[in-house]
Amino acid sequence: xxxxxxxxxxxxxxxxxxxxxxxxxxxxxxxxxxxxxxxxxxxxxxxxxxxxxxxxxxxxxxxxxxxxxxxxxxxxxxxxxxxxxxxxxxxxxxxxxxxxxxxxxxxxxxxxxxxxxxxxxxxxxxxxxxxxxxxxxxxxxxxxxxxxxxxxxxxxxxxxxxxxxxxxxxxxxxxxxxxxxxxxxxxxxxxxxxxxxxxxxxxxxxxxxxxxxxxxxxxxxxxxxxxxxxxxxxxxxxxxxxxxxxxxxxxxxxxxxxxxxxxxxxxxxxxxxxxx
Amino acid sequence: xxxxxxxxxxxxxxxxxxxxxxxxxxxxxxxxxxxxxxxxxxxxxxxxxxxxxxxxxxxxxxxxxxxxxxxxxxxxxxxxxxxxxxxxxxxxxxxxxxxxxxxxxxxxxxxxxxxxxxxxxxxxxxxxxxxxxxxxxxxxxxxxxxxxxxxxxxxxxxxxxxxxxxxxxxxxxxxxxxxxxxxxxxxxxxxxxxxxxxxxxxxxxxxxxxxxxxxxxxxxxxxxxxxxxxxxxxxxxxxxxxxxxxxxxxxxxxxxxxxxxxxxxxxxxxxxxxxxxxxxxxxxxxxxxxxxxxxxxxxxxxxxxxxxxxxxxxxxxxxxxxxxxxxxxxxxxxxxxxxxxxxxxxxxxxxxxxxxxxxxxxxxxxxxxxxxxxxxxxxxxxxxxxxxxxxxxxxxxxxxxxxxxxxxxxxxxxxxxxxxxxxxxxxxx
Numbered sequence: 001x002x003x004x005x006x007x008x009x010x011x012x013x014x015x016x017x018x019x020x021x022x023x024x025x026x027x028x029x030x031x032x033x034x035x036x037x038x039x040x041x042x043x044x045x046x047x048x049x050x051x052x053x054x055x056x057x058x059x060x061x062x063x064x065x066x067x068x069x070x071x072x073x074x075x076x077x078x079x080x081x082x083x084x085x086x087x088x089x090x091x092x093x094x095x096x097x098x099x100x101x102x103x104x105x106x107x108x109x110x111x112x113x114x115x116x117x118x119x120x121x122x123x124x125x126x127x128x129x130x131x132x133x134x135x136x137x138x139x140x141x142x143x144x145x146x147x148x149x150x151x152x153x154x155x156x157x158x159x160x161x162x163x164x165x166x167x168x169x170x171x172x173x174x175x176x177x178x179x180x181x182x183x184x185x186x187x188x189x190x191x192x193x194x195x196x197x198x199x200x201x202x203x204x205x206x207x208x209x210x211x212x213x214x215x216x217x218x219x220x221x222x223x224x225x226x227x228x229x230x231x232x233x234x235x236x237x238x239x240x241x242x243x244x245x246x247x248x249x250x251x252x253x254x255x256x257x258x259x260x261x262x263x264x265x266x267x268x269x270x271x272x273x274x275x276x
Numbered sequence: 277x278x279x280x281x282x283x284x285x286x287x288x289x290x291x292x293x294x295x296x297x298x299x300x301x302x303x304x305x306x307x308x309x310x311x312x313x314x315x316x317x318x319x320x321x322x323x324x325x326x327x328x329x330x331x332x333x334x335x336x337x338x339x340x341x342x343x344x345x346x347x348x349x350x351x352x353x354x355x356x357x358x359x360x361x362x363x364x365x366x367x368x369x370x371x372x373x374x375x376x377x378x379x380x381x382x383x384x385x386x387x388x389x390x391x392x393x394x395x396x397x398x399x400x401x402x403x404x405x406x407x408x409x410x411x412x413x414x415x416x417x418x419x420x421x422x423x424x425x426x427x428x429x430x431x432x433x434x435x436x437x438x439x440x441x442x443x444x445x446x447x448x449x450x451x452x453x454x455x456x457x458x459x460x461x462x463x464x465x466x467x468x469x470x471x472x473x474x475x476x477x478x479x480x481x482x483x484x485x486x487x488x489x490x491x492x493x494x495x496x497x498x499x500x501x502x503x504x505x506x507x508x509x510x511x512x513x514x515x516x517x518x519x520x521x522x523x524x525x526x527x528x529x530x531x532x533x534x535x536x537x538x539x540x541x542x543x544x545x546x547x548x549x550x551x552x553x554x555x556x557x558x559x560x561x562x563x564x565x566x567x568x569x570x571x572x573x574x575x576x577x578x579x580x581x582x583x584x585x586x587x588x589x590x591x592x593x594x595x596x597x598x599x600x601x602x603x604x605x606x607x608x609x610x611x612x613x614x615x616x617x618x619x620x621x622x623x624x625x626x627x628x629x630x631x632x633x634x635x636x637x638x639x640x641x642x643x644x645x646x647x648x649x650x651x652x653x654x655x656x657x658x659x660x661x662x663x664x665x666x667x668x669x670x671x672x673x674x675x676x677x678x679x680x681x682x683x684x685x686x687x688x689x690x691x692x693x694x695x696x697x698x699x700x701x702x703x704x705x
Contacts, residue, residue: 163360163362165358165362166362166364168327168329168349168356168358168362169356169358169362169364169423170375171328171329171348171349171350172327172328172329172349172350172352172356173350173355173375173376173427174350174376174379175379176348176350179379183375187366188364188365188366
């Protein structure tokens with residue numbers, strides 16, 4: 001065996017270990033969701049009796065379908081707003097030289113670093129007083145705020161890569177600055193915008209802290225929060241099967257999305273890092 | 277179709293740097309005006325001010341008689357060709373060329389017709405449905421041209437449109453641009469740092485240095501009557517040789533011998549602005565030298581001997597390099613020229629000035645050997661060493677090819693609108 005081949009096989013082994021290690025919990029959840037509720041806690045990894053009853057159960061639960069609707073709605077609206085606002089902000093940061101530009105970037109970074117849990121208490125009180133508690137806007141506002149810094153960073157890297165001359169050419173061609181932005185810059189930044197959209201959507205989709213604290217009913221509860229309120233057969237049983245099935249249902253779309261766009265996401269996150 | 281007027285235009289950046297200083301220039305309708313100068317001389321800035329991509333700090337810019345200082349680029353009815361073409365990568369050639377018309381809400385049928393016409397002129401018909409990424413450099417350049425001409429604007433602005441092409445294609449596109457411009461008869465301002473491009477392309481040339489207009493005129497006028505050392509050194513390739521000299525009545529003392537000033541040069545000197553008491557710089561173009569053995573009547577010039585250091589055979593001619601022992605000529609203008617040519621860092625030959633002579637291919641001159649050379653005294657250029665300005669007026673002698681001022685708009689020795697080249701008198705260093 002040559003040195004090269006030995007090195008390759010060594011790497012392969014290491015990668016295999018990491019992949020298995022990180023996939024075990026996912027597979028375990030999938031297996032759990034396929035067990036009957038009686039055998040959920042029997043300690044076996046592979047179910048003795050395969051069943052899809054958990055899946056049909058959760059879709060019969062009003063809680064889950066409402067939560068799914070809330071998750072999709074709140075996630076999409078937050079993401080759309082965040083990306084649209086971030087586009088404008090990132091464009092300004094990439095193109096204009098205005099006083100306080102560095103400060104804005106610093107504040108954006110600070111917001112991204114802010115521990116979300118520390119905001120939950122004050123927000124809970126505030127939302128209850130102004131009537132945003134347990135409503136869609138009550139979740140959309142914090143999601144959007146926390147998604148903005150990341151969006152601005154990713155998008156401004158993309159905008160910076162687009163030659164300024166293109167915009168100037170469009171302006172000389174008779175476009176207003178807004179037309180130049182919409183017809184030349186945005187189409188060219190589409191990969192970046194798609195990347196940002198997916199990243200932000202995943203953040204909103206997966207959030208638990210805000211969802212559990214700022215909602216109480218099916219009016220605004222998202223899936224992660226709803227799962228924790230699934231009723232068991234009795235007060236003393238935990239509905240492991242239902243929880244696992246719900247978890248699989250909300251994880252699979254996100255995984256597919258990431259797999260589909262993984263190249264774009266990677267290039268989106270590293271855009272501007274090196275001169276292409 | 278429109279006339280473009282720069283009226284005392286100044287561009288000042290927030291940090292106080294003035295990229296363009298009191299710029300006066302008048303580009304009549306249909307003219308191809310070249311702005312030329314070394315990098316950083318403000319020529320692109322001047323062009324971008326016409327396009328509306330840079331604010332004008334002072335002065336008035338008129339297009340077709342209208343002041344456009346405050347107008348947005350889109351309202352100026354001008355088309356611009358960028359150095360890197362700035363084609364929209366997500367659009368096909370057809371969409372690129374029709375973009376401006378589409379923004380202007382021109383009916384689609386008319387857009388198609390105009391794009392097809394332009395594509396025909398530029399030989400792009402078979403590429404209309406391709407994306408810019410799939411085109412060669414020359415094709416992209418033509419698309420950029422096409423995008424400008426479909427609009428039929430009142431003026432074309434071109435910012436070094438050929439500098440990204442390889443040498444052969446550049447020459448080809450140069451004639452193409454010239455042809456299109458003459459056919460369309462659209463006022464054009466063309467920015468380049470390449471003096472060959474400027475000489476071959478332009479109706480008139482405006483030479484800029486450090487934000488200041490040095491001289492405006494037809495190519496031959498700049499070549500024959502450069503107004504100062506900078507223009508003299510910038511126009512022409514290989515560039516003019518400069519030797520320190522001293523004027524003593526009718527005698528001119530040069531490091532290569534004492535020359536009697538011929539009558540033609542005398543007349544120009546007498547009509548010139550005067551000066552040169554503290555010393556002069558004599559300029560001799562390489563082509564005014566010749567192998568003395570090939571000259572039948574040496575009385576029109578001066579014969580001297582020099583040891584040839586390097587001889588470059590070009591086939592049609594020789595370039596002979598030799599060093600003349602002298603103090604050397606020092607002036608900020610010449611230093612800037614050297615810097616622009618990338619020669620500033622070369623070790624200076626402290627023993628004297630390097631001179632290049634262009635000799636006939638029939639010459640028998642050998643490298644490393646002493647040769648007898650001759651130069652035409654009638655074509656001497658004389659400059660004041662202090663100000664760098666020419667000492668020659670327009671008292672044109674019969675022996676010297678003198679061009680009348682372009683369209684009689686200004687006297688040959690004076691740049692347009694009195695943008696005084698002495699505005700920034702170079703200091704001798």
